[in-house]
Amino acid sequence: MHKVAVIGGDGIGPEIIDSGKIVLEAAGEKFGFDIDWTGFDIGADRYLATGELLTEDDLKGLEKFQAIYFGAIGDERVKPGILEKGILLNLRFYFDQYINLRPIRMLAGVETPLANKRPEDIDFVVVRENTEDFYVGIGSRLKGHEKKMLEVNRDLYSVKFGLDVETDSDELAYQIGVISREGASRVISYAFDMAQDRKKKVTSVDKANVLSDVYGLWRDVFLETAEKYPGTSHEFTFVDAITMWFVKNPEWFDVVVTPNMFGDIITDLGAMIQGGLGLAPGGNINPEGTSMFEPIHGSAPKYKGQNVANPLATIWAGSMLLEHLGEKEAADRVLQGIEASIREKIVTKDMGGSASTSGVGDWIARWISDS
Ligand code: IPM
Numbered sequence: 627m628h629k630v631a632v633i634g635g636d637g638i639g640p641e642i643i644d645s646g647k648i649v650l651e652a653a654g655e656k657f658g659f660d661i662d663w664t665g666f667d668i669g670a671d672r673y674l675a676t677g678e679l680l681t682e683d684d685l686k687g688l689e690k691f692q693a694i695y696f697g698a699i700g701d702e703r704v705k706p707g708i709l710e711k712g713i714l715l716n717l718r719f720y721f722d723q724y725i726n727l728r729p730i731r732m733l734a735g736v737e738t739p740l741a742n743k744r745p746e747d748i749d750f751v752v753v754r755e756n757t758e759d760f761y762v763g764i765g766s767r768l769k770g771h772e773k774k775m776l777e778v779n780r781d782l783y784s785v786k787f788g789l790d791v792e793t794d795s796d797e798l799a800y801q802i803g804v805i806s807r808e809g810a811s812r813v814i815s816y817a818f819d820m821a822q823d824r825k826k827k828v829t830s831v832d833k834a835n836v837l838s839d840v841y842g843l844w845r846d847v848f849l850e851t852a853e854k855y856p857g858t859s860h861e862f863t864f865v866d867a868i869t870m871w872f873v874k875n876p877e878w879f880d881v882v883v884t885p886n887m888f889g890d891i892i893t894d895l896g897a898m899i900q901g902g903l904g905l906a907p908g909g910n911i912n913p914e915g916t917s918m919f920e921p922i923h924g925s926a927p928k929y930k931g932q933n934v935a936n937p938l939a940t941i942w943a944g945s946m947l948l949e950h951l952g953e954k955e956a957a958d959r960v961l962q963g964i965e966a967s968i969r970e971k972i973v974t975k976d977m978g979g980s981a982s983t984s985g986v987g988d989w990i991a992r993w994i995s996d997s
């Protein structure tokens with residue numbers, strides 16, 4: 627028996643999660659385990675009704691689980707950033723999910739916008755740092771007299787944040803990126819470990835030529851870690867350059883390890899080359915704690931309740947969840963089920979089919995049962 631927490635969230639979140647649950651249950655039945663789901667009512671509706679984003683009770687409740695199955699959050703009635711920071715980022719940080727694992731893999735039968743690339747050419751994994759960098763939330767917007775305060779107190783800020791601002795503008799904003807040796811080391815080691823079971827190549831992403839303090843430390847840690855894996859090849863790329871190589875030569879990559887913000891950006895590009903956001907899953911992983919699996923797309927509010935959203939990214943995230951729980955065979959079967967649905971064209975409109983959200987989930991569940 628596996629106990630799994632579920633946060634459907636906003637927009638299409640609950641629908642795609644329902645499809646995912648049906649598929650994972652079918653996999654459980656096939657491979658001899660039960661899943662006990664516990665739903666958590668977290669998202670825009672509750673926030674609008676009560677003002678609560680994540681309560682102490684939510685966190686204490688979620689803490690008891692090894693895995694959370696997460697749909698999506700985001701709602702037009704709420705100012706951008708509130709739900710994202712208050713729920714999604716808060717969960718990642720609270721549970722110290724320092725790995726954001728995002729496979730970039732084009733399944734057979736899927737179309738990529740890249741010319742002349744086959745499935746075997748697009749098969750790598752991005753390991754995105756998930757708790758540091760510009761996501762730590764240290765920043766401020768200052769106007770007029772507030773800005774003068776910053777100047778007056780510049781020494782204080784310099785000590786605290788390394789900030790040194792010269793400007794005549796009467797309004798300014800700053801945001802601090804933080805990389806710690808420990809934070810970089812744990813995610814980079816994870817990437818090298820992962821490469822041992824793959825093609826033994828790790829690519830680091832940074833912008834150490836300009837943001838040389840934060841990403842200079844990142845690079846140092848990357849090099850030190852690489853020395854511990856003599857049989858594994860390693861290389862550096864600048865973030866601007868890697869976007870180019872993702873498009874031109876995706877077959878070069880095996881494991882790509884990246885600081886948080888660059889990881890956010892390059893995985894949307896990755897999603898597009900693997901066949902679209904409707905197909906891109908992600909895992910927010912703390913190997914010793916509570917991990918969370920989600921599609922990397924958002925809540926698509928305009929499709930809410932219409933049973934048309936593509937559930938494949940969520941089902942794939944469910945496969946990652948099963949693998950995380952040690953159910954490797956079941957996880958593989960779920961992925962094969964996704965491939966079968968693509969082969970048989972039981973897919974939603976965004977992929978050129980006419981199936982519904984629940985139709986895709988039910989079909990894959992049946993395929994697994996019959997397999
Ligand atoms: C993602 C998303 C989030 C991020 C947002 C919604 C906070 O874009 O998971 O990639 O920036 O990490």
Ligand code: MN
Nearest residue numbers: 890891894922
């Ligand atoms: Mn993103």
